[in-house]
Amino acid sequence: MAKEITSRNENYSQWYNDIVVKAGLADYSAVRGSMVIKPYGFAIWEKMRDQLDHMFKETGHQNAYFPLFIPKSFFSREAAHVEGFAKECAVVTHYRLKNDPNGKGIVVDEDAKLEEELVVRPTSETIIWNTYKSWIQSYRDLPILINQWANVVRWEMRTRLFLRTAEFLWQEGHTAHATKEEAVEEAERMINVYSTFAREWMAMPVIIGKKSESERFAGAVDTYSIEALMQDGKALQAGTSHFLGQNFAKAFDVKFLNRESQLEYVWATSWGVSTRLMGALVMTHSDDNGLVLPPKLAPTQVVFVPVYKSEEELAAVSEVVAKLRVELHSKGITTHYDDRDNYKPGFKFAEYELKGVPVRVAIGPRDIEKGTVEVARRDTLQKQFVSQNQLAETVVSLLDNIQANLYNRALEFRERNTTRVETYDEFKKVIAENGGFVLAHWDGTPETEALIKEDTKATIRCIPLDMPEEDGKCIVTGKPSKKRAIFALAY
Amino acid sequence: MAKEITSRNENYSQWYNDIVVKAGLADYSAVRGSMVIKPYGFAIWEKMRDQLDHMFKETGHQNAYFPLFIPKSFFSREAAHVEGFAKECAVVTHYRLKNDPNGKGIVVDEDAKLEEELVVRPTSETIIWNTYKSWIQSYRDLPILINQWANVVRWEMRTRLFLRTAEFLWQEGHTAHATKEEAVEEAERMINVYSTFAREWMAMPVIIGKKSESERFAGAVDTYSIEALMQDGKALQAGTSHFLGQNFAKAFDVKFLNRESQLEYVWATSWGVSTRLMGALVMTHSDDNGLVLPPKLAPTQVVFVPVYKSEEELAAVSEVVAKLRVELHSKGITTHYDDRDNYKPGFKFAEYELKGVPVRVAIGPRDIEKGTVEVARRDTLQKQFVSQNQLAETVVSLLDNIQANLYNRALEFRERNTTRVETYDEFKKVIAENGGFVLAHWDGTPETEALIKEDTKATIRCIPLDMPEEDGKCIVTGKPSKKRAIFALAY
Numbered sequence: 001m002a003k004e005i006t007s008r009n010e011n012y013s014q015w016y017n018d019i020v021v022k023a024g025l026a027d028y029s030a031v032r033g034s035m036v037i038k039p040y041g042f043a044i045w046e047k048m049r050d051q052l053d054h055m056f057k058e059t060g061h062q063n064a065y066f067p068l069f070i071p072k073s074f075f076s077r078e079a080a081h082v083e084g085f086a087k088e089c090a091v092v093t094h095y096r097l098k099n100d101p102n103g104k105g106i107v108v109d110e111d112a113k114l115e116e117e118l119v120v121r122p123t124s125e126t127i128i129w130n131t132y133k134s135w136i137q138s139y140r141d142l143p144i145l146i147n148q149w150a151n152v153v154r155w156e157m158r159t160r161l162f163l164r165t166a167e168f169l170w171q172e173g174h175t176a177h178a179t180k181e182e183a184v185e186e187a188e189r190m191i192n193v194y195s196t197f198a199r200e201w202m203a204m205p206v207i208i209g210k211k212s213e214s215e216r217f218a219g220a221v222d223t224y225s226i227e228a229l230m231q232d233g234k235a236l237q238a239g240t241s242h243f244l245g246q247n248f249a250k251a252f253d254v255k256f257l258n259r260e261s262q263l264e265y266v267w268a269t270s271w272g273v274s275t276r277l278m279g280a281l282v283m284t285h286s287d288d289n290g291l292v293l294p295p296k297l298a299p300t301q302v303v304f305v306p307v308y309k310s311e312e313e314l315a316a317v318s319e320v321v322a323k324l325r326v327e328l329h330s331k332g333i334t335t336h337y338d339d340r341d342n343y344k345p346g347f348k349f350a351e352y353e354l355k356g357v358p359v360r361v362a363i364g365p366r367d368i369e370k371g372t373v374e375v376a377r378r379d380t381l382q383k384q385f386v387s388q389n390q391l392a393e394t395v396v397s398l399l400d401n402i403q404a405n406l407y408n409r410a411l412e413f414r415e416r417n418t419t420r421v422e423t424y425d426e427f428k429k430v431i432a433e434n435g436g437f438v439l440a441h442w443d444g445t446p447e448t449e450a451l452i453k454e455d456t457k458a459t460i461r462c463i464p465l466d467m468p469e470e471d472g473k474c475i476v477t478g479k480p481s482k483k484r485a486i487f488a489l490a491y
Numbered sequence: 492m493a494k495e496i497t498s499r500n501e502n503y504s505q506w507y508n509d510i511v512v513k514a515g516l517a518d519y520s521a522v523r524g525s526m527v528i529k530p531y532g533f534a535i536w537e538k539m540r541d542q543l544d545h546m547f548k549e550t551g552h553q554n555a556y557f558p559l560f561i562p563k564s565f566f567s568r569e570a571a572h573v574e575g576f577a578k579e580c581a582v583v584t585h586y587r588l589k590n591d592p593n594g595k596g597i598v599v600d601e602d603a604k605l606e607e608e609l610v611v612r613p614t615s616e617t618i619i620w621n622t623y624k625s626w627i628q629s630y631r632d633l634p635i636l637i638n639q640w641a642n643v644v645r646w647e648m649r650t651r652l653f654l655r656t657a658e659f660l661w662q663e664g665h666t667a668h669a670t671k672e673e674a675v676e677e678a679e680r681m682i683n684v685y686s687t688f689a690r691e692w693m694a695m696p697v698i699i700g701k702k703s704e705s706e707r708f709a710g711a712v713d714t715y716s717i718e719a720l721m722q723d724g725k726a727l728q729a730g731t732s733h734f735l736g737q738n739f740a741k742a743f744d745v746k747f748l749n750r751e752s753q754l755e756y757v758w759a760t761s762w763g764v765s766t767r768l769m770g771a772l773v774m775t776h777s778d779d780n781g782l783v784l785p786p787k788l789a790p791t792q793v794v795f796v797p798v799y800k801s802e803e804e805l806a807a808v809s810e811v812v813a814k815l816r817v818e819l820h821s822k823g824i825t826t827h828y829d830d831r832d833n834y835k836p837g838f839k840f841a842e843y844e845l846k847g848v849p850v851r852v853a854i855g856p857r858d859i860e861k862g863t864v865e866v867a868r869r870d871t872l873q874k875q876f877v878s879q880n881q882l883a884e885t886v887v888s889l890l891d892n893i894q895a896n897l898y899n900r901a902l903e904f905r906e907r908n909t910t911r912v913e914t915y916d917e918f919k920k921v922i923a924e925n926g927g928f929v930l931a932h933w934d935g936t937p938e939t940e941a942l943i944k945e946d947t948k949a950t951i952r953c954i955p956l957d958m959p960e961e962d963g964k965c966i967v968t969g970k971p972s973k974k975r976a977i978f979a980l981a982y
Contacts (some may be wrong), residue, residue: 030565030621031609036556039637042555064533067525068582068611068642068658072588074521076597086588090560091582091599092611097563098576106567106609108582117599118522120559120611130521140833146530151559151642155586167559344630363588433821 005354007288012232019282019484020161023161023291023355023399023470026278033159033166037275038112040355043299045169045278047223049149050170051201051230051296052073052273057195061145061173069118074126075145076249078475081125084218088155090120090166094270099315120153125219125270128174129252136176136266138257143186152274162279163236163491176266178258180245183267184222187243190271192226194239202277202286203294204228206238207486211464214446216271221245227461227486229411229414233435235461235488238280241271251337279491284405285379291356292378293400300336300397302328302355302393317346320388324361324373327392332374333399343375353378358402359395379405420484424475427487437488443474458487495823496845498779501557502800503723504651511652514782514846517769524650531846534790537770540640541746542787543662546684551662552636557618559642560609560693565617569742571628572616575709578594579646581611581657611644616710616761620664620739627667629748634677635667643765652815653770654727654982661765664732669749671778672734672759676712678734681762682715685730691916693768694785694897695719695775697729698928698977700953705937708761712736718952718977720905721774724926726952726979731770732762732795776897782847783869785897791827793819793886794848794919798836799856805830807859811879815852815864818883824890844869848884849893911975915966918978922947928979932972934964938980939967 005015005022020026020191037045053063057223061080069092076082096112101106103270121127122370128146135141149171159165173190177183191208198206206491207224216223220242228238245263255263295301304325306317318339325335336357339350353358362374371392376383379402386394421427430438438458442448453459463485496513497505510518516532528536535733561912567573587603590596595741600827614617619637626632640662650656658764664681668674682699689697711733719729721861731810737756740746774781786792797808797817809830816826827848829839836853843851853865864882867874870893877885908927921929929949933939954976963972 027622027625029618031558031562031618032559036558036938037556038620039553043553046554062530063537065528065660066766067522067527069522069525071522072597072599075588082588082597086590086597089586089588089611090583091585091588092581093599094582095580097566097573097580097582097610099577106563106573106577108563108584118581119588127520127522131518131527135517153559169556186627262582374911446676486944 004290005290007380008231013290014231016279016283017161019286019291019354020279025282025291031166033156035165035167035315037169040299041278044297045275045295047297047299048197048201048277049171050228051293052193052197053149055145055197056147056171056173059149059189061175061192063148065147065148065150066124066131068121069119070124072117072119074130075119077126077221078247080247081219085122085154089122090153090155092118094121121150122152122154123270123272123369124148124150124152124172125248126173126252127192129248129421132174132176132266133254134254136254136256139178139259142176142178142256142266143338144183145173145186146175147171147173160279161476162167167276169188172272173241173272175269176254177269178264178265178267180267182473183245183269184243185268187222187224187271188260188322189239189243190269191239191485193274194226194241194271197237198226198228199407201294201296202281202284203296203403203410204238204280205407205411207462207464209300209464212446212460212485213461214449215460217242219244219247221247222471223461224465227418227437227488228280228284229279229437229488231413232248232283233417233489235486235490236276236280237461237490238277239271239273241372242269244268244270245288251275283409286356289350289381290354291358292406293336293358295403298356299334300357301333301399302335302361304335304337304361304363305345305348305352306339307362308338309365316365317363319364320368324388324391328395331392331396333395349376353381358426359398361391377402379409421475425440427452427475428456431458431487431489435489437461437486439474439484440475440487441481441483442485443477443481445477448474448476452487458474458489461486461488461490496779496781499722505543506779507770507774509846510651510777511770512781516773516782517652519652524647526656526658528660528766531790535784535788536766536769538788538790539688539692540662543684543688543764544638544640546688547638547662547664548619548682549681550684552638552666554639556639556641556918557615557622559612559629561612561615561618561631563608563610565621565771566610568617569710569738571738572710572742576613576645580613581646583609583611583909594907612641613643613645614741614761614763615639615641615643615663616665616735616744616759620743620745623667623757624743624745627745627747630669630750630926631668633669633747634673636664637666637675638662638664642801647915653766653773656766659766661763663761663763664753666760667691667740668760669747669755669758671758673978674736674760675734678732678760678762679715681760681780682730682732685717685732685762685764689719689897692785692787693775694774694894695729695771695788696898696902698953698955699957700977701938702731702953703940703976706748706951708733709841710735710738712738714853715956716761716953718928718979719771719775720908720979721771721982722784722904723774724908726928726977726981727767727771727774728952728981730762730764733760735759735761738848741845752826777847780841780872781845781907783897784847784851786850786894789847789849791848792824792890793826793850793852794843794965795826795828795852795854796836796839796843797828797830798853805857806914808854811859812854815879816883819886822887824883824886840867844872849887852882868893870900912966918943918948918949918966922978922980926979928952930975931978932974932975933968934965934968934970936968939965940966942977946959949980952979952981
C-alpha cells in the first residue's frame with residue numbers, strides 16, 4: 001500500500017496523526033498551531049454541521065453573527081471568565097502595516113496602534129451579552145435563542161490536529177431567559193441534543209453528566225458535558241452546555257421587566273461543539289487500515305471500482321455501473337465511480353479503506369457475465385457477492401447495519417473499559433494499567449479532586465446525570481459520598 | 492406605524508440605514524467598524540450562501556478551511572498584493588493577557604510577544620498558495636478547485652452596515668490550473684455563476700465586465716466584476732473573479748511537472764462575494780415602507796395575520812389558517828402565522844411590510860363566512876380577495892410573478908438610468924445631475940481615468956464583456972477608442 005499507517009499498538013498518537021493526514025482530513029499549516037481542513041475532512045464536517053444546524057432549528061434556535069474582535073474591557077468584565085481565558089488570547093494591537101523606512105520590508109506601523117486592544121474571540125459570551133443589553137427590555141423579548149457558527153482562537157502551546165488547535169471552528173449557542181428554570185431546562189435540552197447527535201450520527205456512545213466545580217466553564221454556574229471513550233482508554237469531552245445563571249447579565253447589566261413589572265437580571269445559557277468532534281470520530285471507529293466512517297457522515301457512502309484489462313471490458317463495466325449508481329441515488333445514497341486509468345484496483349481498494357468509505361463495490365468482466373458485483377464493507381472488511389438487481393436494497397440495509405454495528409462496537413468497548421473501584425489503590429492500578437472510565441466515590445471537594453489529578457493525572461470527566469444514588473465512601477478521604485463520578489485520563 | 496423609515500428622497504443614506512436596522516437585518520456593534528448580523532438578516536444570508544454553495548459544487552468545487560492568521564512574511568511575498576492590503580490590516584502581536592501588577596486591570600502581557608506578527612486575513616491568496624505548494628507536484632494534481640466560506644478583516648475607516656465593514660463574511664474560491672486557458676475559463680465561469688445568481692435569485696440585473704488596470708485586485712492579471720445599479724444612481728460592485736496568472740505561483744514557488752515532464756508555474760484564479768450582497772439586495776428593491784425581498788431569498792414567503800375580536804373568532808380563523816399552511820408547505824412555500832395577541836392587525840401589516848415578506852394573507856370572520864382570504868403582495872402593495880381553495884395555486888404563481896416583477900423593475904430602472912455620452916461636458920452633466928451608468932469612450936490610459944475621477948468622482952466600473960466594438964474618440968483626450976467603458980459614482 002502506498003500510504004502506510006502506523007498501527008495503534010505501535011504508537012497510538014502517530015496512528016491518529018497518520019489517519020488525519022493521509023486520509024486527507026487536515027494538515028498542519030505554516031501558522032503555528034493552526035490547521036488546514038482539507039476538502040475531504042471539510043465535507044465530513046459539513047455533514048455534521050448541517051445535521052446539528054437542523055437540530056438547533058428544530059429546537060427553536062436561529063443563527064446570527066457577532067464580531068470576531070472583543071474589546072479588552074468587555075472581555076475583562078466577568079471575573080471568572082477572563083481568569084479562564086486571559087492566558088490564551090490572541091491580541092490585535094495595530095491596524096496597519098507599512099514599508100519600513102530603513103528598507104527592512106513590511107513592518108507594523110506604530111502610528112496605527114489601537115487605543116484599546118482587541119481580543120480575537122476565544123468564545124463570545126462577552127460581546128454577545130453586551131449586544132443583548134440593547135435587545136432586551138421586557139419579558140416579551142425573551143427567550144432569545146441564538147446560535148452562531150464561527151471560528152475561535154485559543155492560543156494553545158501543544159496542539160494536535162482537530163483535538164487542540166489555536167484556531168478551530170465551532171458553534172456557540174447563547175440563550176437568554178426570563179427564569180432560572182427555563183435556562184436550566186435549555187442547558188439540559190442542548191446537552192441532550194448533542195448526545196442524540198453523537199449517538200445517532202457519529203455512532204459514538206457518550207455519557208451525559210455535570211462537571212465538577214474545577215472543570216466548569218469559566219463563568220458558568222453549572223457545566224454539562226458529553227464524554228466519550230477513545231480506543232486508547234482516554235476520555236474525550238465532546239460537547240458542553242452551560243447554565244450561566246445571571247453572571248453575564250450582571251457583568252453587562254442586562255435586566256428585563258418581568259410580568260410583575262419588576263426589573264430582574266436575565267438568565268443565560270451557552271453551549272458548543274467544535275471541529276474537535278472530527279478527532280473524536282476518527283478515534284472512535286478507525287482501525288489500522290485507516291479511517292472508518294459511519295455511513296450517515298460519509299461524504300461518499302459507496303465507491304465503485306472497475307476491474308478490467310481492455311477498453312472494451314471497461315466500457316462494459318462502466319455501463320453497468322452507471323445503471324447501478326442511478327438506482328442507489330434514487331434511494332438517497334451517495335456514490336463515486338473511480339475509473340482512473342493510472343491506478344490498479346488493489347491500490348484503489350487500499351485508498352478507499354484509508355478514506356473510510358463504508359461500502360466498496362468491485363465489478364469486472366466475470367461479474368458482468370454472472371450479473372453480480374463484489375461488495376465489501378469497511379467496518380468488518382467482509383466481502384460478499386451480490387446480484388446486480390439486488391444491489392440497491394442490499395446496500396440500503398448494509399449501510400444501516402454498518403451504522404448500528406459501529407455504535408454497538410464502540411459501546412461494547414466502553415463497557416469493557418468501564419471499571420467500578422472501591423479503593424484508591426484499585427483506582428491507581430486501573431488508571432495506570434488499563435485506563436478507561438473509572439467509577440469511584442469522591443467526597444465532592446476540589447482538594448481531593450486535585451490530589452487525585454496530581455497522583456494519577458486522572459480527572460473527573462463528569463458526574464453522570466443518570467448515576468443512581470448509593471451510599472459510599474470517598475476512595476481518598478473515606479468521607480461519605482452519595483454518587484460516583486467518572487474519572488479518566490483525558491484529551 | 493411604530494417604526495418610521497426615512498424616505499429615499501429625504502435622505503437616501505439614512506433610508507438605507509433605517510431599513511437595515513429596523514427590519515432587523517443587522518446592527519452596529521460596540522466594536523469599531525464591526526456589525527452584528529441579526530437573525531432575520533442572517534436567515535437571508537444563509538439562503539444566499541446555500542444557493543451559491545450549491546452552484547459552486549455543481550461546477551466542481553469543494554469547500555475547505557484555511558487559517559485566519561497569515562504570517563507577515565507570507566503576506567509580503569507578492570508585491571502588488573501587499574501594497575494593496577497593507578494599509579488596512581488588523582495585526583496580532585501578542586498571545587496573552589495578564590493582571591496588571593500595578594492593579595490597572597487586565598493588560599497585554601509583554602512577555603508574550605510574537606516573534607513574527609500575524610495578519611488577520613483580509614483575503615487568503617498568500618496562505619492558500621503557501622499550502623498549495625505542498626499539494627501540487629504534477630499535472631495530475633491539477634486542477635485544484637477549492638472554495639472557503641470565512642470571515643475576513645479589512646480595517647475600514649468609514650463603515651456602513653453590510654456595504655463596508657471592518658469584518659465581513661464571504662466566500663473565496665482559489666483554484667490552481669495547468670494552463671493559462673483553463674484558468675481564464677475558470678475566472679469567466681465563476682463571474683457568470685455570480686451573474687446568474689444575482690439575476691435569478693436576487694432579482695438583480697448586473698453587467699459583467701473587466702476592470703481597468705487601476706481598479707484590478709491587488710495581484711491579479713485581470714479582474715472580472717459584476718456591477719449593479721442602486722436606486723440612488725450609484726453603482727455597486729457585487730462580485731469579482733480574478734485571473735491571477737502565475738503571480739502567486741511565482742511568489743510561493745509553486746511548480747508542477749507538465750505532461751511533457753517540464754517544470755512550470757501553476758496558473759491561478761480567485762473569486763468572491765460577500766455579505767455586501769445584502770446591501771445590494773436592500774438597495775435594489777426596497778421602498779419607503781421598508782424592505783422588499785425577492786421570494787426566492789425570503790426566509791418567510793407568506794405571513795398569515797388573523798383579524799378577530801373574540802377568542803371564538805380567533806379559534807375559527809386559526810383552524811382555517813392551519814389547513815391553508817399545510818397546503819402551502821406541500822408546495823414548498825415557507826409560512827408564518829402571527830397570532831400574537833398584543834398587537835393589532837394594522838401594526839402587524841406594517842411590520843411585515845417593513846420586513847419585506849413577499850405575500851401577506853389576512854383572514855377574519857367575514858372571510859370565514861365567504862370562504863375567502865385577503866392577499867396582499869409586498870412589491871406593488873396590491874390586494875385581492877382569493878377563495879381559500881385557490882390560495883395555494885394563487886400564491887405559487889404570485890411568488891413567481893413577484894420574483895419576475897422585481898427583476899424587471901430593476902432592469903427598467905437601470906435602462907432608464909444608463910446614458911451614452913459623446914463629450915466630456917455631457918459626461919459631467921449626467922454624472923452630476925442624474926448619476927447612473929454612463930457609457931463613454933476612453934483612451935485606455937490610467938492617466939485619463941484618474942483625471943475623470945478627480946474631476947467628477949466617477950470611476951470606471953468595468954468594460955462590459957458584451958460591449959460591441961465601435962470606432963470612437965476618448966471623451967477627454969479625443970484619442971481613438973474601440974469600446975465604451977461604464978462610468979459611475981460607486982459604493
